[in-house]
Amino acid sequence: MAGEDTEWDQILRDKGILPAKEKEPEITEDELIAMVEKAVAAKYGDKPIEDRTLDELDELEDEEDERVLESYRRQRLAEMQALSSLEKYGTVTELSKPDYNREVTEASQSVYVVLHLYQNHIPACKLINGILDRIASNHRYVKFMRIRGDQCIENYPDRNCPTLLVYGEGDLKRNLVGIASLGGMGTTIDYVEKLLKDCGALKSLTTHGEDEDAEEQRRGFRISRATKQDDSDDDWD
Template sequence: MDMPVNVPVDNPEADTEWNDILRKHGIIPEKPPSPTPIIEEAILEAQRRAHENRLEDKDLDELDALEDEEDEGFLEQYRKKRMAEISTLQKASVYNQVYPLQKTDYAKEVTEASADAFVLVNLTSSTGGNTESRVLSEIWRQLAPKYGEIKFCEIRGDMCIEGYPDRNTPTILVYKDGEIRRQYVTLRELKGVRTKVEDLEKVLVDLGAIKEGDLRLRKQDDSDDDRNRAPEKEEDDDDDWD
Protein backbone atom coordinates (compact mmCIF):
# COMPACT_ATOMS: atom_id res chain seq x y z
CA MET A 1 0.00 0.00 0.00
CA ASP A 2 1.37 3.40 -1.02
CA MET A 3 2.02 5.63 1.92
CA PRO A 4 1.57 9.44 1.58
CA VAL A 5 4.82 11.30 1.35
CA ASN A 6 5.32 14.22 3.70
CA VAL A 7 6.96 16.82 1.47
CA PRO A 8 8.88 19.46 3.45
CA VAL A 9 7.87 23.02 2.65
CA ASP A 10 9.61 25.86 4.44
CA ASN A 11 7.44 28.67 3.09
CA PRO A 12 4.67 27.84 0.61
CA GLU A 13 4.40 31.55 -0.33
CA ALA A 14 8.05 31.82 -1.39
CA ASP A 15 8.97 32.15 -5.05
CA THR A 16 11.36 29.19 -5.32
CA GLU A 17 11.95 26.55 -7.98
CA TRP A 18 11.01 23.84 -5.46
CA ASN A 19 7.69 25.51 -4.68
CA ASP A 20 6.97 25.89 -8.40
CA ILE A 21 7.41 22.11 -8.80
CA LEU A 22 5.10 21.44 -5.83
CA ARG A 23 2.44 23.82 -7.22
CA LYS A 24 2.68 22.15 -10.63
CA HIS A 25 1.86 18.78 -9.07
CA GLY A 26 -0.89 20.19 -6.84
CA ILE A 27 0.97 19.48 -3.62
CA ILE A 28 0.69 23.09 -2.45
CA PRO A 29 -1.88 25.61 -3.66
CA GLU A 30 -1.13 28.21 -6.27
CA LYS A 31 0.27 31.41 -4.88
CA PRO A 32 -2.40 34.13 -4.71
CA PRO A 33 -1.86 37.06 -7.05
CA SER A 34 0.15 39.95 -5.65
CA PRO A 35 -1.99 42.85 -4.42
CA THR A 36 0.65 45.31 -5.61
CA PRO A 37 -0.76 45.86 -9.15
CA ILE A 38 -4.25 46.39 -7.70
CA ILE A 39 -2.94 48.92 -5.17
CA GLU A 40 -0.91 50.70 -7.82
CA GLU A 41 -3.93 50.84 -10.11
CA ALA A 42 -6.06 52.29 -7.31
CA ILE A 43 -3.43 54.94 -6.58
CA LEU A 44 -3.20 55.90 -10.24
CA GLU A 45 -7.00 56.11 -10.48
CA ALA A 46 -7.14 58.34 -7.38
CA GLN A 47 -4.44 60.58 -8.86
CA ARG A 48 -6.31 60.74 -12.16
CA ARG A 49 -9.55 61.75 -10.43
CA ALA A 50 -7.76 64.33 -8.28
CA HIS A 51 -6.22 65.83 -11.42
CA GLU A 52 -9.53 65.92 -13.27
CA ASN A 53 -11.25 67.55 -10.28
CA ARG A 54 -8.43 69.95 -9.40
CA LEU A 55 -10.61 72.99 -10.11
CA GLU A 56 -13.65 71.88 -8.14
CA ASP A 57 -13.01 74.26 -5.23
CA LYS A 58 -12.02 77.30 -7.32
CA ASP A 59 -14.24 80.36 -7.60
CA LEU A 60 -14.44 82.60 -10.67
CA ASP A 61 -11.58 84.87 -9.61
CA GLU A 62 -9.32 81.90 -8.92
CA LEU A 63 -10.22 80.36 -12.28
CA ASP A 64 -9.33 83.61 -14.07
CA ALA A 65 -5.96 83.61 -12.31
CA LEU A 66 -5.18 80.21 -13.87
CA GLU A 67 -5.57 81.33 -17.50
CA ASP A 68 -1.83 80.91 -18.19
CA GLU A 69 -1.63 77.52 -16.48
CA GLU A 70 -4.72 75.62 -17.63
CA ASP A 71 -6.31 74.73 -20.93
CA GLU A 72 -8.81 77.44 -21.88
CA GLY A 73 -11.52 74.93 -22.78
CA PHE A 74 -11.10 73.18 -19.45
CA LEU A 75 -11.29 76.51 -17.58
CA GLU A 76 -14.37 77.58 -19.52
CA GLN A 77 -16.11 74.37 -18.52
CA TYR A 78 -15.64 75.26 -14.85
CA ARG A 79 -16.53 78.93 -15.40
CA LYS A 80 -19.89 77.84 -16.77
CA LYS A 81 -20.35 75.50 -13.84
CA ARG A 82 -19.59 78.28 -11.33
CA MET A 83 -21.92 80.70 -13.10
CA ALA A 84 -24.70 78.14 -12.97
CA GLU A 85 -24.08 77.60 -9.25
CA ILE A 86 -24.10 81.36 -8.59
CA SER A 87 -27.31 81.76 -10.57
CA THR A 88 -28.96 78.96 -8.60
CA LEU A 89 -27.91 80.52 -5.29
CA GLN A 90 -29.11 83.96 -6.34
CA LYS A 91 -32.53 82.61 -7.29
CA ALA A 92 -32.78 80.73 -4.00
CA SER A 93 -31.49 83.67 -1.95
CA VAL A 94 -34.84 85.20 -1.03
CA TYR A 95 -34.56 85.83 2.73
CA ASN A 96 -31.17 87.48 3.44
CA GLN A 97 -32.08 88.88 6.85
CA VAL A 98 -33.17 87.90 10.34
CA TYR A 99 -36.96 87.88 10.64
CA PRO A 100 -38.37 89.03 13.99
CA LEU A 101 -41.41 86.91 14.86
CA GLN A 102 -44.69 87.48 16.63
CA LYS A 103 -46.45 84.51 18.16
CA THR A 104 -49.54 85.08 15.98
CA ASP A 105 -47.44 84.78 12.81
CA TYR A 106 -45.42 81.77 13.92
CA ALA A 107 -47.37 79.13 12.00
CA LYS A 108 -47.20 81.07 8.74
CA GLU A 109 -43.66 82.42 9.00
CA VAL A 110 -42.10 79.24 10.35
CA THR A 111 -44.11 76.04 10.00
CA GLU A 112 -45.63 76.82 6.61
CA ALA A 113 -42.48 78.52 5.30
CA SER A 114 -40.46 75.40 6.08
CA ALA A 115 -42.19 73.66 3.17
CA ASP A 116 -39.96 75.74 0.86
CA ALA A 117 -36.78 76.14 2.88
CA PHE A 118 -35.02 75.35 6.10
CA VAL A 119 -36.24 77.69 8.83
CA LEU A 120 -34.10 78.24 11.92
CA VAL A 121 -35.68 79.94 14.93
CA ASN A 122 -33.67 81.52 17.72
CA LEU A 123 -35.59 81.70 20.99
CA THR A 124 -33.76 84.53 22.70
CA SER A 125 -33.44 85.62 26.30
CA SER A 126 -35.93 88.08 27.76
CA THR A 127 -33.10 89.80 29.66
CA GLY A 128 -29.91 91.42 28.49
CA GLY A 129 -27.68 89.41 30.80
CA ASN A 130 -27.62 86.13 28.85
CA THR A 131 -24.26 86.11 27.06
CA GLU A 132 -24.97 83.00 24.96
CA SER A 133 -28.16 84.61 23.70
CA ARG A 134 -26.27 87.72 22.58
CA VAL A 135 -23.64 85.54 20.91
CA LEU A 136 -26.23 83.59 18.91
CA SER A 137 -28.12 86.73 17.88
CA GLU A 138 -24.90 88.14 16.42
CA ILE A 139 -24.17 84.86 14.60
CA TRP A 140 -27.74 84.92 13.22
CA ARG A 141 -27.05 88.37 11.74
CA GLN A 142 -23.91 87.10 10.03
CA LEU A 143 -25.46 83.91 8.67
CA ALA A 144 -28.70 85.41 7.32
CA PRO A 145 -27.23 87.47 4.44
CA LYS A 146 -24.61 84.84 3.68
CA TYR A 147 -27.11 81.98 3.29
CA GLY A 148 -30.14 83.74 1.90
CA GLU A 149 -31.82 80.47 0.93
CA ILE A 150 -32.29 79.69 4.63
CA LYS A 151 -34.80 81.63 6.73
CA PHE A 152 -33.39 82.82 10.04
CA CYS A 153 -35.98 83.93 12.57
CA GLU A 154 -35.87 85.28 16.10
CA ILE A 155 -38.37 85.63 18.93
CA ARG A 156 -38.15 85.94 22.68
CA GLY A 157 -38.56 82.57 24.34
CA ASP A 158 -41.25 83.71 26.80
CA MET A 159 -43.19 85.39 23.99
CA CYS A 160 -43.16 82.21 21.91
CA ILE A 161 -43.90 79.79 24.76
CA GLU A 162 -45.57 81.11 27.87
CA GLY A 163 -43.37 80.61 30.91
CA TYR A 164 -40.37 79.44 28.86
CA PRO A 165 -37.43 79.57 31.30
CA ASP A 166 -34.75 82.08 30.48
CA ARG A 167 -32.07 79.55 31.51
CA ASN A 168 -33.01 77.50 28.42
CA THR A 169 -32.15 80.35 26.07
CA PRO A 170 -30.93 80.65 23.50
CA THR A 171 -32.80 77.73 21.97
CA ILE A 172 -32.42 76.83 18.30
CA LEU A 173 -35.36 75.17 16.57
CA VAL A 174 -34.76 73.79 13.08
CA TYR A 175 -37.84 73.35 10.88
CA LYS A 176 -38.19 71.62 7.53
CA ASP A 177 -41.35 70.44 5.79
CA GLY A 178 -43.53 71.49 8.72
CA GLU A 179 -41.60 69.56 11.35
CA ILE A 180 -38.92 70.27 13.91
CA ARG A 181 -35.85 68.43 12.65
CA ARG A 182 -33.49 69.40 15.45
CA GLN A 183 -33.27 71.57 18.52
CA TYR A 184 -30.47 72.93 20.66
CA VAL A 185 -31.30 74.10 24.18
CA THR A 186 -28.59 76.68 24.91
CA LEU A 187 -25.23 76.46 23.15
CA ARG A 188 -23.71 73.82 25.40
CA GLU A 189 -23.86 71.24 22.58
CA LEU A 190 -21.74 73.59 20.51
CA LYS A 191 -19.06 75.70 22.22
CA GLY A 192 -21.07 77.79 24.66
CA VAL A 193 -20.11 81.46 24.62
CA ARG A 194 -17.20 80.55 22.31
CA THR A 195 -19.55 79.38 19.58
CA LYS A 196 -18.68 80.93 16.22
CA VAL A 197 -20.21 81.23 12.76
CA GLU A 198 -18.32 78.18 11.49
CA ASP A 199 -19.80 76.05 14.29
CA LEU A 200 -23.30 76.85 13.06
CA GLU A 201 -22.18 76.30 9.47
CA LYS A 202 -21.20 72.76 10.44
CA VAL A 203 -24.71 72.31 11.82
CA LEU A 204 -26.16 73.54 8.52
CA VAL A 205 -24.02 71.06 6.59
CA ASP A 206 -25.03 68.24 8.92
CA LEU A 207 -28.68 69.16 8.41
CA GLY A 208 -28.29 69.20 4.64
CA ALA A 209 -29.27 72.87 4.52
CA ILE A 210 -26.02 73.63 2.67
CA LYS A 211 -23.67 71.32 0.82
CA GLU A 212 -20.37 70.27 2.31
CA GLY A 213 -18.48 71.59 -0.71
CA ASP A 214 -20.23 74.97 -0.75
CA LEU A 215 -17.73 77.63 -1.80
CA ARG A 216 -19.12 79.99 0.85
CA LEU A 217 -17.76 77.66 3.51
CA ARG A 218 -14.26 77.75 2.03
CA LYS A 219 -14.31 81.54 1.88
CA GLN A 220 -15.07 81.55 5.59
CA ASP A 221 -12.13 79.21 6.25
CA ASP A 222 -9.81 81.41 4.18
CA SER A 223 -10.87 84.49 6.14
CA ASP A 224 -10.20 82.68 9.42
CA ASP A 225 -6.74 81.67 8.22
CA ASP A 226 -5.95 85.28 7.36
CA ARG A 227 -7.11 86.46 10.77
CA ASN A 228 -5.15 83.77 12.59
CA ARG A 229 -1.95 84.21 10.60
CA ALA A 230 0.81 85.83 12.62
CA PRO A 231 1.61 89.36 11.41
CA GLU A 232 4.87 89.76 9.59
CA LYS A 233 7.61 91.30 11.65
CA GLU A 234 8.23 94.86 10.63
CA GLU A 235 11.76 95.76 9.69
CA ASP A 236 13.65 97.77 12.24
CA ASP A 237 14.15 101.27 10.88
CA ASP A 238 16.45 102.34 13.70
CA ASP A 239 19.45 101.91 11.40
CA ASP A 240 18.27 104.94 9.42
CA TRP A 241 19.04 107.10 12.44
CA ASP A 242 22.52 105.78 13.19
Protein backbone atom coordinates in the same frame (compact mmCIF):
# COMPACT_ATOMS: atom_id res chain seq x y z
CA MET B 1 -16.90 64.90 -5.03
CA ALA B 2 -17.53 67.61 -7.62
CA GLY B 3 -20.56 66.86 -9.78
CA GLU B 4 -22.33 64.75 -7.11
CA ASP B 5 -25.71 65.94 -5.83
CA THR B 6 -26.07 66.93 -2.19
CA GLU B 7 -29.38 66.80 -0.33
CA TRP B 8 -29.79 70.56 -0.93
CA ASP B 9 -29.12 70.12 -4.67
CA GLN B 10 -31.90 67.54 -4.83
CA ILE B 11 -34.28 69.91 -3.02
CA LEU B 12 -33.51 72.62 -5.59
CA ARG B 13 -34.13 70.13 -8.43
CA ASP B 14 -37.43 68.98 -6.88
CA LYS B 15 -38.56 72.61 -6.68
CA GLY B 16 -37.63 73.17 -10.35
CA ILE B 17 -34.94 75.71 -9.46
CA LEU B 18 -32.13 73.51 -10.77
CA PRO B 19 -32.73 71.60 -14.01
CA ALA B 20 -32.93 67.82 -13.91
CA LYS B 21 -29.42 66.47 -13.81
CA GLU B 22 -28.29 64.69 -16.91
CA LYS B 23 -26.09 61.74 -16.19
CA GLU B 24 -22.71 62.11 -17.79
CA PRO B 25 -22.07 59.12 -20.03
CA GLU B 26 -18.97 57.15 -19.17
CA ILE B 27 -16.34 57.23 -21.88
CA THR B 28 -14.43 54.03 -22.52
CA GLU B 29 -10.77 54.04 -23.50
CA ASP B 30 -11.66 53.00 -27.05
CA GLU B 31 -14.20 55.82 -27.32
CA LEU B 32 -11.66 58.31 -26.02
CA ILE B 33 -9.10 57.17 -28.57
CA ALA B 34 -11.73 57.48 -31.29
CA MET B 35 -12.56 61.01 -30.15
CA VAL B 36 -8.92 62.02 -30.22
CA GLU B 37 -8.40 60.45 -33.64
CA LYS B 38 -11.45 62.26 -34.98
CA ALA B 39 -10.18 65.57 -33.60
CA VAL B 40 -6.74 64.92 -35.11
CA ALA B 41 -8.25 64.10 -38.48
CA ALA B 42 -10.38 67.24 -38.41
CA LYS B 43 -7.40 69.43 -37.61
CA TYR B 44 -4.51 67.76 -39.37
CA GLY B 45 -6.03 65.51 -41.99
CA ASP B 46 -5.82 61.73 -42.13
CA LYS B 47 -2.32 61.42 -40.71
CA PRO B 48 -2.32 58.51 -38.16
CA ILE B 49 -2.27 59.57 -34.52
CA GLU B 50 0.91 57.61 -33.83
CA ASP B 51 2.68 59.78 -36.40
CA ARG B 52 1.70 63.05 -34.68
CA THR B 53 4.26 65.18 -32.92
CA LEU B 54 4.16 65.82 -29.19
CA ASP B 55 3.17 69.44 -29.86
CA GLU B 56 0.17 68.28 -31.88
CA LEU B 57 -0.90 65.85 -29.17
CA ASP B 58 -0.43 68.49 -26.45
CA GLU B 59 -2.67 70.90 -28.34
CA LEU B 60 -5.42 68.28 -28.54
CA GLU B 61 -5.11 67.49 -24.84
CA ASP B 62 -5.34 71.21 -24.01
CA GLU B 63 -8.66 71.27 -25.86
CA GLU B 64 -9.90 68.22 -23.92
CA ASP B 65 -8.82 69.83 -20.60
CA GLU B 66 -10.79 72.93 -21.49
CA ARG B 67 -13.89 70.89 -22.34
CA VAL B 68 -13.90 69.19 -18.94
CA LEU B 69 -13.24 72.42 -17.03
CA GLU B 70 -15.94 74.25 -18.99
CA SER B 71 -18.42 71.55 -18.00
CA TYR B 72 -17.44 72.08 -14.36
CA ARG B 73 -17.82 75.86 -14.69
CA ARG B 74 -21.31 75.49 -16.17
CA GLN B 75 -22.38 73.30 -13.25
CA ARG B 76 -21.08 75.78 -10.65
CA LEU B 77 -22.75 78.68 -12.49
CA ALA B 78 -26.10 76.86 -12.43
CA GLU B 79 -25.76 76.33 -8.67
CA MET B 80 -24.84 79.96 -8.08
CA GLN B 81 -27.79 81.19 -10.16
CA ALA B 82 -30.15 78.87 -8.27
CA LEU B 83 -28.98 80.21 -4.91
CA SER B 84 -29.09 83.81 -6.15
CA SER B 85 -32.75 83.42 -7.06
CA LEU B 86 -33.47 82.58 -3.41
CA GLU B 87 -31.38 85.36 -1.85
CA LYS B 88 -34.22 87.49 -0.53
CA TYR B 89 -33.65 87.48 3.25
CA GLY B 90 -30.31 88.48 4.78
CA THR B 91 -31.48 89.57 8.25
CA VAL B 92 -32.87 87.98 11.42
CA THR B 93 -36.57 88.88 11.60
CA GLU B 94 -38.63 89.07 14.80
CA LEU B 95 -41.46 86.53 14.80
CA SER B 96 -44.94 86.86 16.33
CA LYS B 97 -46.47 83.67 17.67
CA PRO B 98 -49.69 83.98 15.58
CA ASP B 99 -47.51 83.98 12.45
CA TYR B 100 -45.55 80.88 13.45
CA ASN B 101 -47.34 78.43 11.17
CA ARG B 102 -47.17 80.69 8.11
CA GLU B 103 -43.70 82.15 8.63
CA VAL B 104 -41.98 78.98 9.84
CA THR B 105 -43.75 75.69 9.15
CA GLU B 106 -45.32 76.62 5.81
CA ALA B 107 -42.37 78.73 4.66
CA SER B 108 -39.97 75.84 5.35
CA GLN B 109 -41.58 73.86 2.55
CA SER B 110 -39.63 75.99 0.06
CA VAL B 111 -36.71 77.39 2.12
CA TYR B 112 -34.82 76.46 5.25
CA VAL B 113 -35.93 78.40 8.33
CA VAL B 114 -33.68 78.88 11.36
CA LEU B 115 -35.58 80.09 14.43
CA HIS B 116 -33.84 81.41 17.56
CA LEU B 117 -35.71 81.14 20.88
CA TYR B 118 -34.05 83.72 23.13
CA GLN B 119 -34.34 85.96 26.19
CA ASN B 120 -32.92 89.50 26.18
CA HIS B 121 -31.38 89.25 29.66
CA ILE B 122 -29.33 86.11 28.88
CA PRO B 123 -25.77 86.88 27.66
CA ALA B 124 -25.59 83.64 25.63
CA CYS B 125 -28.68 84.72 23.68
CA LYS B 126 -27.07 88.08 22.87
CA LEU B 127 -24.00 86.21 21.64
CA ILE B 128 -26.06 83.93 19.36
CA ASN B 129 -28.13 86.88 18.10
CA GLY B 130 -24.94 88.60 16.97
CA ILE B 131 -23.63 85.43 15.31
CA LEU B 132 -26.92 84.79 13.51
CA ASP B 133 -26.95 88.39 12.22
CA ARG B 134 -23.62 87.73 10.51
CA ILE B 135 -24.62 84.32 9.18
CA ALA B 136 -27.93 85.65 7.84
CA SER B 137 -26.13 88.35 5.85
CA ASN B 138 -23.81 85.75 4.32
CA HIS B 139 -26.53 83.20 3.50
CA ARG B 140 -29.43 85.25 2.18
CA TYR B 141 -31.29 82.21 0.82
CA VAL B 142 -32.04 81.01 4.38
CA LYS B 143 -34.82 82.55 6.45
CA PHE B 144 -33.56 83.50 9.92
CA MET B 145 -36.08 84.44 12.62
CA ARG B 146 -36.17 84.89 16.38
CA ILE B 147 -38.78 84.96 19.11
CA ARG B 148 -38.67 85.16 22.91
CA GLY B 149 -38.77 81.65 24.31
CA ASP B 150 -41.75 82.15 26.61
CA GLN B 151 -43.70 83.90 23.85
CA CYS B 152 -43.18 80.95 21.56
CA ILE B 153 -43.74 78.20 24.14
CA GLU B 154 -45.59 78.97 27.36
CA ASN B 155 -43.31 78.71 30.42
CA TYR B 156 -40.30 77.83 28.24
CA PRO B 157 -37.38 77.63 30.73
CA ASP B 158 -34.73 80.33 30.53
CA ARG B 159 -32.09 77.63 31.01
CA ASN B 160 -32.98 76.28 27.54
CA CYS B 161 -32.19 79.60 25.86
CA PRO B 162 -30.65 80.04 23.40
CA THR B 163 -32.43 77.37 21.36
CA LEU B 164 -32.16 77.00 17.59
CA LEU B 165 -34.93 75.23 15.69
CA VAL B 166 -34.03 74.31 12.10
CA TYR B 167 -36.92 73.67 9.72
CA GLY B 168 -36.76 72.31 6.17
CA GLU B 169 -39.19 70.58 3.80
CA GLY B 170 -42.02 71.49 6.16
CA ASP B 171 -40.52 69.58 9.11
CA LEU B 172 -38.31 70.22 12.12
CA LYS B 173 -34.87 68.98 11.09
CA ARG B 174 -32.84 69.79 14.19
CA ASN B 175 -33.21 71.41 17.60
CA LEU B 176 -30.17 72.74 19.42
CA VAL B 177 -31.04 73.50 23.04
CA GLY B 178 -28.81 75.59 25.29
CA ILE B 179 -25.53 77.37 24.66
CA ALA B 180 -23.56 74.14 25.27
CA SER B 181 -25.10 72.58 22.15
CA LEU B 182 -23.94 75.63 20.17
CA GLY B 183 -20.31 75.50 21.29
CA GLY B 184 -20.50 77.28 24.64
CA MET B 185 -19.75 80.94 25.38
CA GLY B 186 -16.60 80.64 23.29
CA THR B 187 -18.49 79.63 20.17
CA THR B 188 -17.78 81.30 16.83
CA ILE B 189 -19.54 82.14 13.57
CA ASP B 190 -17.66 79.32 11.86
CA TYR B 191 -18.76 76.80 14.48
CA VAL B 192 -22.44 77.73 14.27
CA GLU B 193 -22.25 77.77 10.47
CA LYS B 194 -20.87 74.23 10.55
CA LEU B 195 -23.76 73.09 12.77
CA LEU B 196 -26.24 74.57 10.31
CA LYS B 197 -24.43 73.04 7.33
CA ASP B 198 -24.46 69.63 9.01
CA CYS B 199 -28.25 69.72 9.24
CA GLY B 200 -28.62 70.91 5.64
CA ALA B 201 -29.67 74.51 6.23
CA LEU B 202 -26.58 76.17 4.74
CA LYS B 203 -24.86 75.49 1.48
CA SER B 204 -21.57 77.02 0.30
CA LEU B 205 -21.31 78.22 -3.27
CA THR B 206 -17.86 76.66 -3.53
CA THR B 207 -16.58 74.51 -0.69
CA HIS B 208 -12.97 73.70 0.06
CA GLY B 209 -13.62 70.07 -0.83
CA GLU B 210 -14.95 71.02 -4.24
CA ASP B 211 -11.89 73.18 -4.87
CA GLU B 212 -9.73 70.16 -4.07
CA ASP B 213 -11.78 67.99 -6.43
CA ALA B 214 -11.38 70.48 -9.25
CA GLU B 215 -7.64 70.76 -8.65
CA GLU B 216 -7.34 66.97 -8.49
CA GLN B 217 -9.15 66.75 -11.80
CA ARG B 218 -6.82 69.28 -13.41
CA ARG B 219 -3.78 67.61 -11.86
CA GLY B 220 -4.91 64.27 -13.26
CA PHE B 221 -4.82 65.66 -16.78
CA ARG B 222 -1.36 67.11 -16.26
CA ILE B 223 -0.07 63.78 -14.92
CA SER B 224 -1.66 61.94 -17.82
CA ARG B 225 -0.01 64.29 -20.31
CA ALA B 226 3.39 63.99 -18.65
CA THR B 227 3.12 60.19 -18.71
CA LYS B 228 2.33 60.21 -22.41
CA GLN B 229 5.28 62.47 -23.11
CA ASP B 230 7.62 60.19 -21.16
CA ASP B 231 6.34 57.17 -23.06
CA SER B 232 6.83 58.96 -26.34
CA ASP B 233 10.38 59.95 -25.38
CA ASP B 234 11.12 56.31 -24.62
CA ASP B 235 9.92 55.33 -28.08
CA TRP B 236 12.44 57.70 -29.64
CA ASP B 237 15.38 56.26 -27.68
